[in-house]
Amino acid sequence: MKIRTLKRHFVEAFKSMGRNGWMSFASISAVTVTLLLVSVFLAILLNINYIASQIEDDVQIRAYIERTEKPERYDAYKQELEKLGKVKTVEYQSKEEGLDELIESLGDEGEAFSSLKNENPLRDAFIIYTEKPQDTAAVAKEVEKFKFVNKVEYGQGTVEKLFKVTDVARNVGIVLVLGLVFTAMFLISNTIKLTIVTRRREIEIMKLVGATNGFIRWPFFIEGFALGVAGAILPIIVITVGYQAIFDIVNQKLGTVFIELLPVTPLIPQLALLMLLIGGVIGVWGSLTSVRKFLKI
Amino acid sequence: MIEMVDVWKTYPNGVMALNGIDVYIEKGEFVYVVGPSGAGKSTFIKCMYREEKPTQGSIIINGTNLAKVKERQIPRVRRKIGVIFQDFKLLPRLTVYENVAFALEVIEESPKVIRERVMEVLDLVKLKNKARMFPDELSGGEQQRVSIARSIVNHPPVVIADEPTGNLDPETAWEIMEIFKEINARGTTVVMATHNKEIVNTITKRVIAIEGGRIVRDEAKGDYGYED
Numbered sequence A: 001m002k003i004r005t006l007k008r009h010f011v012e013a014f015k016s017m018g019r020n021g022w023m024s025f026a027s028i029s030a031v032t033v034t035l036l037l038v039s040v041f042l043a044i045l046l047n048i049n050y051i052a053s054q055i056e057d058d059v060q061i062r063a064y065i066e067r068t069e070k071p072e073r074y075d076a077y078k079q080e081l082e083k084l085g086k087v088k089t090v091e092y093q094s095k096e097e098g099l100d101e102l103i104e105s106l107g108d109e110g111e112a113f114s115s116l117k118n119e120n121p122l123r124d125a126f127i128i129y130t131e132k133p134q135d136t137a138a139v140a141k142e143v144e145k146f147k148f149v150n151k152v153e154y155g156q157g158t159v160e161k162l163f164k165v166t167d168v169a170r171n172v173g174i175v176l177v178l179g180l181v182f183t184a185m186f187l188i189s190n191t192i193k194l195t196i197v198t199r200r201r202e203i204e205i206m207k208l209v210g211a212t213n214g215f216i217r218w219p220f221f222i223e224g225f226a227l228g229v230a231g232a233i234l235p236i237i238v239i240t241v242g243y244q245a246i247f248d249i250v251n252q253k254l255g256t257v258f259i260e261l262l263p264v265t266p267l268i269p270q271l272a273l274l275m276l277l278i279g280g281v282i283g284v285w286g287s288l289t290s291v292r293k294f295l296k297i
Numbered sequence B: 001m002i003e004m005v006d007v008w009k010t011y012p013n014g015v016m017a018l019n020g021i022d023v024y025i026e027k028g029e030f031v032y033v034v035g036p037s038g039a040g041k042s043t044f045i046k047c048m049y050r051e052e053k054p055t056q057g058s059i060i061i062n063g064t065n066l067a068k069v070k071e072r073q074i075p076r077v078r079r080k081i082g083v084i085f086q087d088f089k090l091l092p093r094l095t096v097y098e099n100v101a102f103a104l105e106v107i108e109e110s111p112k113v114i115r116e117r118v119m120e121v122l123d124l125v126k127l128k129n130k131a132r133m134f135p136d137e138l139s140g141g142e143q144q145r146v147s148i149a150r151s152i153v154n155h156p157p158v159v160i161a162d163e164p165t166g167n168l169d170p171e172t173a174w175e176i177m178e179i180f181k182e183i184n185a186r187g188t189t190v191v192m193a194t195h196n197k198e199i200v201n202t203i204t205k206r207v208i209a210i211e212g213g214r215i216v217r218d219e220a221k222g223d224y225g226y227e228d
Helices: A004-020 A021-057 A071-083 A095-117 A134-146 A157-198 A200-208 A211-253 A266-292 B039-050 B071-078 B098-105 B112-125 B141-150 B170-185 B197-202
Strands: A061-065 A089-094 A125-130 A149-153 B002-010 B016-025 B031-032 B056-059 B081-085 B159-163 B189-192 B206-211 B212-219
Touching: A004 A021, A004 A211, A021 A125, A021 A134, A021 A157, A021 A211, A021 A266, A021 B159, A061 A071, A061 A134, A061 A211, A061 B002, A089 A095, A125 A134, A134 A149, A134 A157, A157 A200, A157 A211, A157 A266, A200 A211, A200 B031, A200 B071, A200 B170, A211 A266, B002 B039, B016 B039, B031 B039, B031 B170, B039 B056, B039 B159, B039 B189, B071 B081, B081 B141, B098 B112, B098 B141, B112 B212, B141 B170, B170 B189, B170 B197
Parallel strands: B031 B189, B031 B206, B081 B159, B159 B189
Antiparallel strands: A061 A125, A061 A149, A089 A125, B002 B016, B002 B056, B206 B212
16 A cells, blocks of 8 residues: 555544544543443452452461471471472471461460460471462362371361452453443444444445445544544543552551552553553444445445 | 346346346447336446346456456456446535545545546536535536546546436536537447437437346437337
């Protein structure tokens, strides 16, 4: 294609957007509303996922060692555990360290246990992290079989429930986002279809004077892309400002105790890029599927 | 130049519009296509610029068989055929000049060539002084002249007109016919479907009459042959 022709296509596309002002506005609004919903849901979904991973990553297996075992053998035992499949790391924790950790985690009330330091009731333990948190239960079962292991603890019951909740949250989020994207596609293609119907005559004449389908499609392609991208602008602004605000509130008010949100910097630029992409793709798809019908002359 | 061999056209709804058409039109000929409404005239014309594809038979124009031409090749075929309609089919938002230039922009001609050719054909249809006006500022006759200018601006060897004077008053119709005569005199083949008895009987040319999807009459210097 000649540069001159490409320039003509751009001029035509923008002229047509101006002429069909209200229709362009309607298309942009449709993109804006759906992308706004998509971006909000996506931000929530990604954060749920992030928080869930944080919780999941905290899941560990504690394998308490029989008191009768000699500390000299611990290194060999550790290696045996490491050889199990799906195991990421194995750390040794002496009973003294274990008690310190317990006291610390209980805060002020923990002081009461300080007296136990001389008569430590705990056992030495291996702390095992699995590669995938979901494998915890299976690995725990394997660990239990070793003779030197007295007892295994990994939050039996609770862990399974946790994984169920996080899985459901993820799946619901994905379905919602996909549903919204599809709704957006139909909404936008319908709006664009209306602008194209009014230009049916123009397309017909172009075909009759010997324009190729490609030549006719180009301005529509550009117009669809521009409308989609224009529709992405407001959602990007809203999500940027809104997320920054929510992020600040969560971090200040709730501190870092319970949850931590995804940091603004990689998330928002990525979301913005995605919104531009979705907007552009939907716009192009909408206008090209609509114009296709009128090309059959 | 134009050759139809055993052309049949049946529409999907079962209407049999053309039932075995055989016709040969020489280069530079001027041919009227006449016949009652619904006799297949329009289908005959539409098959010539490949708006309709025949169900059977071959239509060879400028050396290409339109019955076999691939979808992608249709634009190239149409560039060698000028088409004129009863309702002009002008773009209302473009000026006279732009409407004519449109046919050349679409085939990616250079701006220099476009300017020259557009002014040349506007001169031929005597609308040079109205180049900047919009179609709705023109009379019907003038609009039809614009559409004729558009159809011949890339010098097609064939011009096909579907009732070009159908929407015009008699006086204007004669003006339009003068232009067609001029185009034909320059060597362009002209095929014109018409209901205008007076014109056919006065400017005598070859007449093809179609009834019931068949050619019932084909005379070198014919007349209209119907009452109205």
